[in-house]
Amino acid sequence: MTQEQLALALGVHEKTVSRWENDRQPADRDTAEQLAAQLDVDERWLRNGESDFRPEVVRELDPPAWPGALPQRARVWLKQFELELVNAGATDDEVRDARELLTRPEVFRLNMGGAPSEANDEEVLEAMDTYAHVIRDSLRRRGRKL
Amino acid sequence: VNASQILRVIDAKREAHPELHEPLTWNALQRILAREGVRLHIRRLRNHAQLIRYGSDFHIVVSSELPARRHTYAAAHELGHLWLHIENLPDTGTACFHMDTEWRADPREDDAEYFATVVMQYMSPNQEE
Numbered sequence: 001m002t003q004e005q006l007a008l009a010l011g012v013h014e015k016t017v018s019r020w021e022n023d024r025q026p027a028d029r030d031t032a033e034q035l036a037a038q039l040d041v042d043e044r045w046l047r048n049g050e051s052d053f054r055p056e057v058v059r060e061l062d063p064p065a066w067p068g069a070l071p072q073r074a075r076v077w078l079k080q081f082e083l084e085l086v087n088a089g090a091t092d093d094e095v096r097d098a099r100e101l102l103t104r105p106e107v108f109r110l111n112m113g114g115a116p117s118e119a120n121d122e123e124v125l126e127a128m129d130t131y132a133h134v135i136r137d138s139l140r141r142r143g144r145k146l
Numbered sequence: 147v148n149a150s151q152i153l154r155v156i157d158a159k160r161e162a163h164p165e166l167h168e169p170l171t172w173n174a175l176q177r178i179l180a181r182e183g184v185r186l187h188i189r190r191l192r193n194h195a196q197l198i199r200y201g202s203d204f205h206i207v208v209s210s211e212l213p214a215r216r217h218t219y220a221a222a223h224e225l226g227h228l229w230l231h232i233e234n235l236p237d238t239g240t241a242c243f244h245m246d247t248e249w250r251a252d253p254r255e256d257d258a259e260y261f262a263t264v265v266m267q268y269m270s271p272n273q274e275e
Contacts, residue, residue: 134187137187138203141203
């Protein structure tokens with residue numbers, strides 16, 4: 001379901017849906033109930049995460065990775081960086097750990113203050129550059145040729 | 147973690163890190179981190195500092211935009227997270243940790259602030275430089 005479809009279903013502006021999604025504005029209780037019904041999720045979980053309910057989509061978006069949500073330039077950068085690691089002799093686990101670190105939601109929350117879809121390419125790439133520096137440092141110490 | 151537990155952790159660490167008997171300086175902090183195998187970086191960062199785990203390695207990244215006199219405190223805060231919140235946890239696999247000084251809603255941030263304050267107490271700006 002798109003933001004537009006959800007906005008139509010609930011009778012709110014599309015930007016309001018965007019603000020809910022990005023934790024910039026909470027939905028009021030009545031709206032949260034309608035929202036939960038529309039999305040077929042547990043309302044308590046939707047409001048504050050206090051529930052055992054785990055929808056399929058969250059399992060997909062949670063770590064280890066959600067590179068599909070990255071801006072295009074960041075996805076390309078990530079592929080190039082993984083190739084750099086492979087060429088330097090990094091193991092599969094090391095490459096996987098690097099991808100996981102670079103694509104975790106916390107990276108975006110801490111470094112861009114929002115979801116990947118909210119960040120611009122420059123912000124994403126700047127943050128990734130810092131993390132890449134850390135990863136290269138670790139791998140050099142393990143003898144990889146970076 | 148309560149205040150007395152934090153003090154006990156610092157006391158326990160003094161044996162391995164005698165630097166903790168004195169107000170912490172940048173050079174002393176670097177020696178401690180080297181012994182702990184924690185890498186220290188100064189890079190552009192949106193927040194003051196972060197503790198990052200990559201595989202089994204820990205890194206502390208301090209914002210290059212912070213004035214130098216704040217680097218020690220920011221890094222000590224992250225060291226607090228490592229010793230208070232992470233070191234004693236069971237194996238967390240490939241998980242990574244990102245802590246900063248702006249997540250006030252997380253009580254672990256208060257722990258790390260207290261830790262950094264204690265290890266740096268009686269520090270004058272001149273000493274830190």
